[in-house]
Amino acid sequence: MQRRDMIRMMSALAATGALAAPAFAQGDAKPTSPDGETLMDMSKVPPSWFGNEQVAVIIYDNMTALDVIGPQYFLSGLFGATVHMVAKTDQPITSDSGITITPTATFETCPRALDILLVGGGVSGTLAAMRDDVTLDFLADRGSRAKWVTSVCTGSLLLGQAGLLKGYRATSHWIGRPLLNDFGAIEVNERMVFDRNRATGAGVSAGLDLGLELMHRMRPLDLAQAMQVMAEYAPEPPLDFGTPEKVPSDVLAGIEGRLSGFTDAVRATARTARI
């Protein structure tokens, strides 16, 4: 099918509401109410907003849900794309804050050619994934072909363990950033780092910035504008302690002390990284 035909077909589907039109921005799974009202008129969506990407968001037990739910919001705004929530098996996973999510695909059923591979982080869950050969095989395989290989938070340590950051500039959650060199990556203290087709984000909330930037690179500016304003992404943090440099040293030392077992375990695990 030619691109023009595909876009025409998608626009027609969108007009019927049959196309998944995720997120508040562009509609949802049921843009018509049970009473038959048209709640969102998708026929008015510009054809230039459509594509047909395959996006895989990797989820696993004891990960940090917000790491991926932030960027998933923006990526789900890529009209025509399919965003898979991919786990090792079809069983629900539970995040470190107690969010239980059912995968939409498994390592087996996930498309082999991906436009975006996105990996979030965590503490014990991320370490367990770094020590799981099935997970590393999957990431190495999909990462070798994906157009974008991306992470948020300590997800970059998992990419690193799978051998996907060797020779790349990268960032991570600040607790994990000094560990990136152990995977052959070049540590960069920035909120987002784009190096060729690798895009890594800092801790947790950086996923919103990363997701918006990624979708902005894949679509016309007016869709990125629409998505940002639909997310009302004009943050006003009520406190100003968002980076290690801004936090009192005793609070920072407390966190580092509580997490020293994790960082030690990551360093030990990195000795078997696939690099």
Next chain:
Amino acid sequence: MQRRDMIRMMSALAATGALAAPAFAQGDAKPTSPDGETLMDMSKVPPSWFGNEQVAVIIYDNMTALDVIGPQYFLSGLFGATVHMVAKTDQPITSDSGITITPTATFETCPRALDILLVGGGVSGTLAAMRDDVTLDFLADRGSRAKWVTSVCTGSLLLGQAGLLKGYRATSHWIGRPLLNDFGAIEVNERMVFDRNRATGAGVSAGLDLGLELMHRMRPLDLAQAMQVMAEYAPEPPLDFGTPEKVPSDVLAGIEGRLSGFTDAVRATARTARI
């Protein structure tokens, strides 16, 4: 049990890792690795960080997941609190962007006395919830006793329909803000509005600001500092179109046009609001 005893018990539990210690910040459900390593030493958590709140995060089909996953990150950092993901039934719900979440409690099993009631928004899902008497009964009941009645995005329209915002200053997603007056609320164009025990947030991403502010009000500053830096919540949006005022008028008109069916349906529904 006296508060001092409770805190001592919780600290002891935390030291064993038996206490749920959610989110990257303070540990996760398995702070010890399968190999027996201590990944997070929870014995070093200050006793002043503990409480025993009951938090209910309301979830429903076709809601916007990020509306609640953002604040849930910060609220899960309230050591000793229990954060319930509450739905009408025990069946998983699916968000408007395709995230399927399993509830941890139902309207039946949710504690009657809540410290925080939190409601997120959406489009068709929120409208459906506004038209569901069981949901409205539940919200009106729990909201009548909750210490904090809170919302993110169009969740405030749902609170309004349940009669919980009458006479209160409130905000909402910008698309829903002009509708607040229909519920007897006083519309305020701010990212977060605190009026007595009502706390409402603007669209989607405002939930991160709201969650951090709420937890800050319930715990010592050093825990809020720790949570903010663990979330690395120092946002750097790569674009600057986060509010309606900043978006080109044709993009804004496009969104308003596509959503006019929703806003019309909300206005019609508001005529039967419990106010």
